[in-house]
Amino acid sequence: xxxxxxxxxxxxxAPVPAGSVxxxxxxxxxxxxxxxxxxxxxxxxxxxxxxxxxxxAPYDPAQxxxxxxxxxxxxxxxxxxTDPLNRxxxxxxxxxxxxxxxxxxxxxxxxxxxxxxxxAAAGYAGGWVDALLxxxxxxxxxxxxxxxxxSVVAFWGRLTIxxxxxxxxxxxxxxxxxxxxxxxxxxxxQDFVLAARATGASxxxxxxxxxxxxxxxxxxVAATLGVGQVIVVEAxxxxxxxxxxxxxxxxxxxxxxxxxxxxxxxxxxxxxGLALAITxxxxxxxxxxxxxxxxxxxxxxx
Amino acid sequence: MARFRPSxxxxxxxxxxxxxxxxxxxxxxxxxxxxxxxxxxAAPGEPFAEMLTDPRMTNEMREANRAxxxxxxxxFAQYLxxxxxxxxxxxxxxxxxxxxxxxxxxxxxPRTLLLMxxxxxxxxxxxxLLGTLQGxxxxxxxxxxxxxVAVLFTALPDxxxxxxxxxxxxxxxxxxxxxxxxxxxxxxxxxxxxxxVLRHLVLPAGTLAILISAMVSxxxxxxxxxxxxxxxxxxxxxxGLSRRPVVFRHALRNALLPIITLAGLSMPALLGGAVFIEVxxxxxxxxxxxxxxxxxxxYPVVLAAVILSSTMVVVGAALADLAHAxxxxxxxxx
Numbered sequence: 001x002x003x004x005x006x007x008x009x010x011x012x013x014a015p016v017p018a019g020s021v022x023x024x025x026x027x028x029x030x031x032x033x034x035x036x037x038x039x040x041x042x043x044x045x046x047x048x049x050x051x052x053x054x055x056x057a058p059y060d061p062a063q064x065x066x067x068x069x070x071x072x073x074x075x076x077x078x079x080x081x082t083d084p085l086n087r088x089x090x091x092x093x094x095x096x097x098x099x100x101x102x103x104x105x106x107x108x109x110x111x112x113x114x115x116x117x118x119x120a121a122a123g124y125a126g127g128w129v130d131a132l133l134x135x136x137x138x139x140x141x142x143x144x145x146x147x148x149x150x151s152v153v154a155f156w157g158r159l160t161i162x163x164x165x166x167x168x169x170x171x172x173x174x175x176x177x178x179x180x181x182x183x184x185x186x187x188x189x190q191d192f193v194l195a196a197r198a199t200g201a202s203x204x205x206x207x208x209x210x211x212x213x214x215x216x217x218x219x220x221v222a223a224t225l226g227v228g229q230v231i232v233v234e235a236x237x238x239x240x241x242x243x244x245x246x247x248x249x250x251x252x253x254x255x256x257x258x259x260x261x262x263x264x265x266x267x268x269x270x271x272x273g274l275a276l277a278i279t280x281x282x283x284x285x286x287x288x289x290x291x292x293x294x295x296x297x298x299x300x301x302x
Numbered sequence: 303m304a305r306f307r308p309s310x311x312x313x314x315x316x317x318x319x320x321x322x323x324x325x326x327x328x329x330x331x332x333x334x335x336x337x338x339x340x341x342x343x344a345a346p347g348e349p350f351a352e353m354l355t356d357p358r359m360t361n362e363m364r365e366a367n368r369a370x371x372x373x374x375x376x377x378f379a380q381y382l383x384x385x386x387x388x389x390x391x392x393x394x395x396x397x398x399x400x401x402x403x404x405x406x407x408x409x410x411x412p413r414t415l416l417l418m419x420x421x422x423x424x425x426x427x428x429x430x431l432l433g434t435l436q437g438x439x440x441x442x443x444x445x446x447x448x449x450x451v452a453v454l455f456t457a458l459p460d461x462x463x464x465x466x467x468x469x470x471x472x473x474x475x476x477x478x479x480x481x482x483x484x485x486x487x488x489x490x491x492x493x494x495x496x497x498x499v500l501r502h503l504v505l506p507a508g509t510l511a512i513l514i515s516a517m518v519s520x521x522x523x524x525x526x527x528x529x530x531x532x533x534x535x536x537x538x539x540x541x542g543l544s545r546r547p548v549v550f551r552h553a554l555r556n557a558l559l560p561i562i563t564l565a566g567l568s569m570p571a572l573l574g575g576a577v578f579i580e581v582x583x584x585x586x587x588x589x590x591x592x593x594x595x596x597x598x599x600x601y602p603v604v605l606a607a608v609i610l611s612s613t614m615v616v617v618g619a620a621l622a623d624l625a626h627a628x629x630x631x632x633x634x635x636x
Contacts, residue, residue: 135326139333142615143608144574150596151338151604232459236578239461240593255462259582262469269469273462281457 039285046279050097057091061247074267081267083257089268092254093275100250100276103165104230110169111230112223115176116215120207122177123184134181140174146236153242161244164237168230179222183215221291228283235276251276319623327616334612335605339384342601343377388609394602398595403606406591411610413481414587416499418576420507422565425514430554430561432515433522437557438549440527449523455516460575464509464582477502479584506583510575521564525557532556559630566622569615 049056058079074081080089122133140148148171153159159167187193188211196210235252237243243253251272258269365374375383387394393403432452436445455463468478477483482498490498529535530553538548577589584590588607595603 135329136333138326139330139337139612141570142330142612143334143338144570144577144611144615146574146577147592147608147611148338150593151608152341228457235459236461236574239578240581241597252459255465259465262465263472266469269462269465273459273465276462277454277458280459281454284453284457 033289035285036289039282039289042278042282043286046097046275046282047101049094050101053091053094053098057088057094059088059091061087061091061095061249073265080271081265083268084261084265089254089271092249093251093272096249096251096254096272097275097279099161099244099248100231100234100252101227101279103161103168103234103250104227107165107168107172107230107234108223108226110165111172111226112176112219114169115173116180116212116219118173119177119180119182120184120212120215123181124188124203124207124211126185126188130181134178137174137177140171145171145233149233149237150240150242153237159242159244164234164244168234172226172230172233176219176222176226179218180212180215183218184211187211187214217294221287221294224283224287224290228280228287231276231280231283319627320620323620323623327613327620330616331609331612335385335388335609336381338605338608339381340377342604343380384605393606393609396595396603397600398598399600399603403602406603407588407606407610410586410588410591413585414576414580414589417503417507417510417580417585417587418572420503421510421514421576422572424507425511426518426561426565428511429515429518430522430558432519433524434526434549434554434557436519437523437526437530438545440523445523448519452516452519455513456520458513459578460509460513461578461582463513464506464579467505467509468582471505475501476504478505481586502585506579506585509583510572510579513575514572517568518561518564522557522561525560526553529553529557555629559626562622562625562629566619566625569618570611573611573614 070082070084072078072082078088078090080093082088083092118133118137122130122137125133149167152167153164184207193206193210196206201209231251234243234250235255238250238252239256239259241256243250243256246253249257254272255269255276258265258267258272262269373380384394391404393407395401396403396406399406432448436449439445472478481502482495483502486495486498526549530549532553535548535553538552539545573589576587577593579585580587580589581593588610591603592607594600595607
């Protein structure tokens with residue numbers, strides 16, 4: 001055997017096909033990459049904080065504790081201080097995690113489903129259907145998302161949480177549809193797809209069982225990064241005053257409250273912003289590493 | 303930049319790109335306008351809400367007011383009327399400003415262009431420089447420190463960073479709000495008024511530029527890392543060129559291609575970012591105007607803002623394509 005490979009090489013350096021993730025590979029990533037480990041732990045903590053908010057929060061986020069005392073700075077009783085209505089900021093941030101993350105996760109799921117269906121239809125149909133569907137996507141990408149959201153939200157009045165989720169989802173699927181479409185175009189004419197068709201599989205079955213699985217890797221990365229983006233977009237909407245109805249507040253809504261008293265109560269805008277930034281940073285690191293682990297290039301997301 | 307000889311096919315090819323781009327761009331602007339038009343008109347509320355509840359108004363006055371702005375017509379008739387007038391260069395009459403939308407835009411647009419132009423130039427220049435220095439020595443101390451900071455900044459929401467800037471700089475000689483000093487005499491010299499605007503520009507443009515440079519540096523670093531192992535760069539090194547000119551002359555030029563594309567594609571994000579920067583710093587440009595118009599249900603101004611921003615997006619993408627073709631000789635022959 002002229003090209004005998006040492007056993008350790010075969011174990012460690014075995015060529016892993018792009019697009020596959022083994023538990024061993026993830027474990028070695030955790031050890032080699034402290035930033036990734038920190039991001040994973042951060043997200044775990046934020047998720048637990050959001051889910052267990054009612055248990056963890058020291059005070060009722062909506063209840064006024066003492067109307068005589070106003071906006072107190074951080075102290076032993078109120079770790080992150082209180083707002084002008086004397087509500088405990090830490091409790092409000094914990095509940096905010098729940099709403100911000102919840103809204104974002106559901107909205108991105110919705111956007112991914114819509115985008116995949118749209119893009120797959122365009123890529124599979126080809127021709128003028130493809131051209132028409134993708135021009136609509138171009139138009140969707142050409143309006144700054146915040147402007148599109150504003151022109152709906154403001155005109156339609158105060159929105160419920162499901163309505164906000166629906167809006168964020170319906171304005172966020174354009175990029176996902178491009179990914180799905182390109183992936184379908186790339187695999188459509190390959191032999192295994194022709195073989196599946198030749199055996200009499202219906203177009204829907206070919207699409208779902210044979211073509212779309214190949215689009216999963218980029219879609220998963222995009223969806224991960226999308227969660228971070230939607231948290232920021234939702235926060236921006238709340239910051240402009242078009243968020244969920246009070247007394248509930250997302251992180252963006254808390255920052256908005258803080259803006260009005262920025263000269264006297266710095267903690268009110270600093271801490272919710274920090275929570276937002278740390279969470280989005282962790283999601284970005286996670287998405288970046290996910291892309292690298294799945295064999296993509298390490299180009300950071302916009 | 304190094305010289306290149308224009309190919310004889312360049313002219314006609316460029317003309318074809320431009321024409322195709324123009325048609326696609328027009329279609330996209332029309333589609334975004336149409337979607338927004340029906341979205342705002344389908345909304346349950348209506349403009350003049352305050353005026354309508356004013357007890358001094360009679361029903362006749364309300365009807366007359368609606369008729370004046372064409373709001374008594376069926377939506378589709380309003381739409382046709384709107385498209386006709388926009389095609390003729392007339393964006394209608396602002397409900398709240400009580401003057402033509404064009405004159406409202408004429409005030410706001412130059413301010414936004416000044417803010418965005420400054421931020422984009424500084425942000426891209428700083429980002430390209432940072433990314434190149436990082437990519438040239440991946441894993442070195444400079445790459446690790448500035449790279450981590452850049453990753454951190456890409457995660458910061460623009461309005462929060464702007465808010466922090468307001469907090470830190472409030473009360474200093476750098477103004478945190480507005481476009482100019484209101485008490486400044488309008489008869490003051492051009493130099494005085496110009497430097498006053500520049501002073502107001504520092505924080506908004508600086509905040510936006512920092513965020514842009516963080517994003518650009520990540521792309522530039524990745525692009526340079528992609529290019530550096532190329533055989534022709536090894537050849538340049540083998541010829542005896544030292545590292546610096548190879549990185550800054552040869553590699554940088556090729557790594558710029560993805561950055562040009564990025565510049566074109568990031569237009570919607572930049573415009574969105576400018577909205578928040580303008581609102582937070584009370585910079586009275588297109589962003590503040592659009593947000594206020596949305597709050598006031600001023601349909602014509604909202605629609606004009608959508609038309610203008612989607613036009614900027616389309617033009618940005620087209621310019622990036624052209625710049626790409628101009629820098630990349632391979633694309634010219636295709």
